[in-house]
Amino acid sequence: xxxxxxxxxxxxxxxxxxxxxxxxxxxxxxxxxxxxxxxxxxxxxxxxxxxxxxxxxxxxxxxxxxxxxxxxxxxxxxxxxxxxxxxxxxxxxxxxxxxxxxxxxxxxxxxxxxxxxxxxxxxxxxxxxxxxxxxxxxxxxxxxxxxxxxxxxxxxxxxxxxxxxxxxxxxxxxxxxxxxxxxxxxxxxxxxxxxxxxxxxxxxxxxxxxxxxxxxxxxxxxxxxxxxxxxxxxxxxxxxxxxxxxxxxxxxxxxxxxxxxxxxxxxxxxxxxxxxxxxxxxxxxxxxxxxxxxxxxxxxxxxxxxxxxxxxxxxxxxxxxxxxxxxxxxxxxxxxxxxxxxxxxxxxxxxxxxxxxxxxxxxxxxxxxxxxxxxxxxxxxxxxxxxxxxxxxxxxxxxxxxxxxxxxxxxxxxxxxxxxxxxxxxxxxxxxxxxxxxxxxxxxxxxxxxxxxxxxxxxxxxxxxxxxxxxxxxxxxxxxxxxxxxxxxxxxxxxxxxxxxxxxxxxxxxxxxxxxxxxxxxxxxxxxxxxxxxxxxxxxxxxxxxxxxxxxxxxxxxxxxxxxxxxx
Amino acid sequence: xxxxxxxxxxxxxxxxxxxxxxxxxxxxxxxxxxxxxxxxxxxxxxxxxxxxxxxxxxxxxxxxxxxxxxxxxxxxxxxxxxxxxxxxxxxxxxxxxxxxxxxxxxxxxxxxxxxxxxxxxxxxxxxxxxxxxxxxxxxxxxxxxxxxxxxxxxxxxxxxxxxxxxxxxxxxxxxxxxxxxxxxxxxxxxxxxxxxxxxxxxxxxxxxxxxxxxxxxxxxxxxxxxxxxxxxxxxxxxxxxxxxxxxxxxxxxxxxxxxxxxxxxxxxxxxxxxxxxxxxxxxxxxxxxxxxxxx
Numbered sequence: 001x002x003x004x005x006x007x008x009x010x011x012x013x014x015x016x017x018x019x020x021x022x023x024x025x026x027x028x029x030x031x032x033x034x035x036x037x038x039x040x041x042x043x044x045x046x047x048x049x050x051x052x053x054x055x056x057x058x059x060x061x062x063x064x065x066x067x068x069x070x071x072x073x074x075x076x077x078x079x080x081x082x083x084x085x086x087x088x089x090x091x092x093x094x095x096x097x098x099x100x101x102x103x104x105x106x107x108x109x110x111x112x113x114x115x116x117x118x119x120x121x122x123x124x125x126x127x128x129x130x131x132x133x134x135x136x137x138x139x140x141x142x143x144x145x146x147x148x149x150x151x152x153x154x155x156x157x158x159x160x161x162x163x164x165x166x167x168x169x170x171x172x173x174x175x176x177x178x179x180x181x182x183x184x185x186x187x188x189x190x191x192x193x194x195x196x197x198x199x200x201x202x203x204x205x206x207x208x209x210x211x212x213x214x215x216x217x218x219x220x221x222x223x224x225x226x227x228x229x230x231x232x233x234x235x236x237x238x239x240x241x242x243x244x245x246x247x248x249x250x251x252x253x254x255x256x257x258x259x260x261x262x263x264x265x266x267x268x269x270x271x272x273x274x275x276x277x278x279x280x281x282x283x284x285x286x287x288x289x290x291x292x293x294x295x296x297x298x299x300x301x302x303x304x305x306x307x308x309x310x311x312x313x314x315x316x317x318x319x320x321x322x323x324x325x326x327x328x329x330x331x332x333x334x335x336x337x338x339x340x341x342x343x344x345x346x347x348x349x350x351x352x353x354x355x356x357x358x359x360x361x362x363x364x365x366x367x368x369x370x371x372x373x374x375x376x377x378x379x380x381x382x383x384x385x386x387x388x389x390x391x392x393x394x395x396x397x398x399x400x401x402x403x404x405x406x407x408x409x410x411x412x413x414x415x416x417x418x419x420x421x422x423x424x425x426x427x428x429x430x431x432x433x434x435x436x437x438x439x440x441x442x443x444x445x446x447x448x449x450x451x452x453x454x455x456x457x458x459x460x461x462x463x464x465x466x467x468x469x470x471x472x473x474x475x476x477x478x479x480x481x482x483x484x485x486x487x488x489x490x491x492x493x494x495x496x497x498x499x500x501x502x503x504x505x506x507x508x509x510x511x512x513x514x515x516x517x518x519x520x521x522x523x524x525x526x527x528x529x530x531x532x533x534x535x536x537x538x539x540x541x542x543x544x545x546x547x548x549x550x551x552x553x554x555x556x557x558x559x560x561x562x563x564x565x566x567x568x
Numbered sequence: 569x570x571x572x573x574x575x576x577x578x579x580x581x582x583x584x585x586x587x588x589x590x591x592x593x594x595x596x597x598x599x600x601x602x603x604x605x606x607x608x609x610x611x612x613x614x615x616x617x618x619x620x621x622x623x624x625x626x627x628x629x630x631x632x633x634x635x636x637x638x639x640x641x642x643x644x645x646x647x648x649x650x651x652x653x654x655x656x657x658x659x660x661x662x663x664x665x666x667x668x669x670x671x672x673x674x675x676x677x678x679x680x681x682x683x684x685x686x687x688x689x690x691x692x693x694x695x696x697x698x699x700x701x702x703x704x705x706x707x708x709x710x711x712x713x714x715x716x717x718x719x720x721x722x723x724x725x726x727x728x729x730x731x732x733x734x735x736x737x738x739x740x741x742x743x744x745x746x747x748x749x750x751x752x753x754x755x756x757x758x759x760x761x762x763x764x765x766x767x768x769x770x771x772x773x774x775x776x777x778x779x780x781x782x783x784x785x786x787x788x789x790x791x792x793x794x795x796x797x798x799x800x801x802x803x804x805x806x807x808x809x810x811x812x813x814x815x816x817x818x819x820x821x822x823x824x825x826x827x828x829x830x831x832x833x834x835x836x837x838x839x840x841x842x843x844x845x846x847x848x849x850x851x852x853x854x855x856x857x858x859x860x861x862x863x
Contacts, residue, residue: 038797039767042790053770054763061760102763115763 002067004128005052005059008305010343011124013529014350015051020120023354024048026361027118037110051121057101058125065097066132073133073258074425083246085213085260087139094136095168104143105166108150112158113166119360120353123298127349130302131309134429135258137302139211141295145171145218148288149237151363152275157237161216169215173288174206174238174264181208182442184220184281185230189266191221200236200273202244202266210436212262213247215240218288219271220280235280236271244269255428290386292437293394294356297349300397300433303426304342307401307408310423311335314412325411334411338404340539345397347521348514352389359383385459388450389517395443396514398433405430441507448506452494456513457487463520469527472534475541479519482548486512489555501560508551515544570626571723573617574678576689576702577610577631577646579639583694584608591829597695604638606645609690611758613751616720617688618650618759624723628652632677634662634670637776640802647769648761653799655681656774659806664819667696671704673817676810678709686728688749691716702750713748714741718755774802 005011024047025031031047033040041047069090076088087095098104106122108114122144130137146165150158165171180186189204202221206212217238224232238245244267251261275284315326315335325331359382362375371379405427409416416423434440450456460483468476490509493502519541526533581602583590589601614631621627631646631654633639643654657677665673678687687709692699699715706713716733723729726745731738733752771790773781782788794800807814815821842848857863 039764041767042793046790049770050767053766057761057763057766065760097760100762101760102765106763115767 001060002063003056003059004062004131005055010346010532011055012052013525013532014346015055015121015124016048017350017354019354019358020048023118023120023357023361026358026365027116029365033110033116040110040116051117054115055121055124055128058103058128061097061101062128062132066094066129066136069094070133070425073136077257078250078260080247080250085247085250085262087260088258091136091139091258095139098140099168104168105146105162107144108146108162108166112162114162118357119294120350120357123294123349123353126295126298127302130299131305133258134299134303135256137299138256138259139170142171142173142211142214144291144295145173145288147291148218148284149274151287152284153237157272157274161237165216170211171216171218172209172211172214173292174209174212174217174219175285176208177205178207182439184285187220187222187233189219189221191223191234191236191271197270200271202236202238202269202271204266206264206266208251209262209264210259212260212264217245218274220285223277230281231278233280234277235274235284237274238269238271242270255425255431289437290390293390294353296433296437297352297393297397300401300430301342301346301349303401303430303433304338304345304397304404306426307404307423308338308342310421310426311338311408311411331411334407336539337543338407340536340543341400341404343533343536344518344522344540345400347525348389348393348518349397351521352386352393355382355386355389359386384455388447388455391443391446392514392517394437395440395447395510396518399440401430401433444506444510447510448502451490451509451513456517457483460516460520466524468523469530472523472526472537475523475537478541478545479516479523482519482545483516485548485552486516489552492555496560498560500563504563504566505555505558508555512548512551515547519544569624571620571624571685572683573620573627573629573686573688574681574684575610575614575617575629575631575646575651576674576687576705577614577633577642578607578693579604579633579635579642580607580693580695591831604641606642607690607693609692609751609753612753612755613688613690614646614649614651615756615758616717616751620686620720620723621650630654630681632674633657634673637774637780640774640777643802644769644772645761647772648766649759650762650765654802656802656804657810658774658776658804661807661814661817664822665817666822666824667698667700667704668823669817669821671701671708672821673810673812674701674705675708676812677805678705680805680810685745686747686749687711688751691750691752699750702748706748709748711746711748712743714743715750716752717749718752769800772800772802775804
């Protein structure tokens with residue numbers, strides 16, 4: 001049987017990263033659940049064994065069910081009738097299999113029916129599902145909205161809503177509106193308190209809502225009348241069982257056809273407040289988006305893996321000029337670059353998810369008891385790392401997914417342009433990843449402060465102190481040289497003290513930081529598992545070094561007055 | 569009403585992707601080249617049983633399998649999907665059984681289980697393709713049987729109504745409980761393994777598996793769990809455990825003898841359709857006798 005987990009041993013490698021021991025210890029609170037729940041792990045080794053077994057289930061369903069349905073789901077898509085969404089028939093089968101396998105509410109505590117998995121193995125499941133069908137990945141992985149309800153909702157809300165998500169009900173996050181896309185401060189959906197019924201009422205329109213007819217919605221709405229900025233927004237929970245929200249239409253999209261993107265009309269819909277008033281955007285949506293961004297990074301890595309699988313199979317099989325095209329340098333260069341970006345991006349994804357895991361587990365412990373000073377330090381350190389790495393993981397992996405899908409079609413030649421091959425679907429599905437949950441440009445905005453305040457440089461210097469295998473020393477030297485150039489560019493731009501110039505070259509600085517980070521991660525991975533990563537380390541450092549050189553050259557030669565020629 | 573359901577399941581070599589090395593020179597199966605799997609149609613049967621468990625709360629689904637110690641894997645696979653318990657019939661005396669000796673052993677085990685409403689298995693196993701074991705079990709237990717089941721429609725008032733697969737369509741039939749059913753591959757596929765159940769039962773082991781782990785001074789991992797969680801001990805039954813007669817078990821109870829095994833290459837490119845007329849049947853018999861397919 002095909003299995004997208006066991007066929008990609010890189011995943012098992014990342015699961016067994018040494019940071020996982022601390023993560024499991026925190027998440028399992030010293031394995032205290034083992035006496036209360038028959039499926040809780042006994043110790044660290046047992047926990048990793050359980051994660052692997054569940055990843056195997058996910059890998060099998062992804063390969064045998066979700067991948068098999070991907071083409072028909074893409075063609076059929078969901079339908080909208082009487083204000084409701086009807087999923088494609090393949091989507092229903094996919095969901096049924098995932099629910100039967102108990103792969104919902106994966107990160108939630110066991111007392112609510114969850115699996116209490118750390119975010120890292122959950123993110124691996126999201127990647128595995130996206131290898132099979134990125135569109136279905138959206139519907140399934142929106143379950144991670146429950147993290148936000150868990151973090152900020154009250155106990156009563158926990159007990160009423162979390163078990164439903166663990167049992168397989170779906171979620172959506174209703175944020176964007178016709179006039180509030182990237183700029184969520186402009187959200188207008190109105191929330192008013194109904195004194196008579198003692199509940200909130202929502203009125204207005206939301207647009208581009210993924211899985212908009214879900215069972216449970218987290219809704220960003222304006223609760224403070226007369227306000228116009230983010231401080232007047234609160235977060236609400238809308239339960240579909242209460243009614244009041246209709247789907248007006250489903251968007252006709254370039255890709256991810258299986259995932260219904262909805263326009264929603266709220267007509268006096270009953271809702272309840274999640275957390276405190278006025279913190280909707282500035283606190284809760286930011287948390288929600290950070291989780292979602294990790295999810296899109298995982299989706300992107302899954303798409304890159306799918307692109308690599310398709311390209312590799314075709315290049316081996318297709319013969320021209322008397323030999324398989326994989327033997328032509330022009331083709332294997334593309335193929336190796338796809339694989340190198342895939343391995344580098346995946347290393348970045350799981351490094352990020354591990355950072356998130358540690359600080360979130362500590363945050364959760366802080367709700368039960370006071371953290372020790374050492375734990376507070378640890379929480380701070382990893383929260384900062386997570387904040388700085390999340391925009392790198394999302395932005396770079398989504399760009400790589402697009403580049404890899406493009407090269408995948410290129411390797412297919414004319415056949416790639418025909419609708420018969422899966423590569424066209426991967427190409428269309430990949431396109432959204434660099435747009436939704438914050439465009440790459442907005443990831444740059446989120447990341448640039450860590451360029452200028454030296455956070456990335458500090459991390460890179462810490463990485464330089466990690467020993468590598470002697471045969472890889474030359475890569476260490478090259479990456480150090482790349483890092484010096486990144487720092488030189490950063491300093492030059494900072495010294496110019498020109499905000500517009502900084503904004504203008506921000507994307508280049510962001511990419512310089514990212515490729516240095518990914519080169520280091522591959523170096524660390526290749527040192528531990530050369531059989532898996534030595535080749536990609538070589539290919540990626542060659543690629544990254546050239547990227548650094550390109551940006552270095554651009555920034556060094558660019559004169560601020562040239563901006564006049566760019567401005568509109 | 570709650571039901572007692574026994575699922576007959578077999579561990580088989582995966583013959584669906586047979587390569588050149590599938591058979592040994594002596595005509596026996598090269599088990600190393602073929603991974604051992606849950607017989608596919610037995611999974612269809614398990615799914616029907618699990619659906620009944622959902623619609624009839626309080627029902628108990630028991631897996632019954634016969635094989636070497638490692639066939640405990642079949643019981644774990646059943647537990648991972650929602651079965652409640654299982655028994656592994658394992659004894660050297662069971663080895664080499666043909667369908668007659670297999671059905672004898674299974675029938676004895678079912679008698680030992682005692683309390684049952686439905687005995688359900690796959691139509692046939694992909695290693696032997698005989699489709700005889702289910703019907704023989706029914707005969708030995710003196711129970712009615714329905715073969716080629718595609719869907720169980722209803723169980724009520726000690727009666728069952730099923731759809732069964734026939735040439736060119738389905739027919740709906742009813743029968744009294746207890747009953748033996750064999751399920752066709754066209755029935756609903758089995759549900760996936762469940763994440764919680766896999767974590768709960770992943771250390772379930774049969775006696776032989778435990779013995780293999782502790783052989784040569786090895787230590788059984790998490791040994792204390794097998795006392796605090798009895799469900800982790802997969803029950804193994806020998807011939808005497810099921811009050812069996814050794815002469816009717818295994819090789820000695822098997823009148824079927826393999827005379828010769830040949831590698832054949834399918835050559836016919838066309839199929840023939842015959843009517844049920846006496847003339848057609850007679851012609852076919854003559855033809856098959858002539859080319860030594862039968863006789």
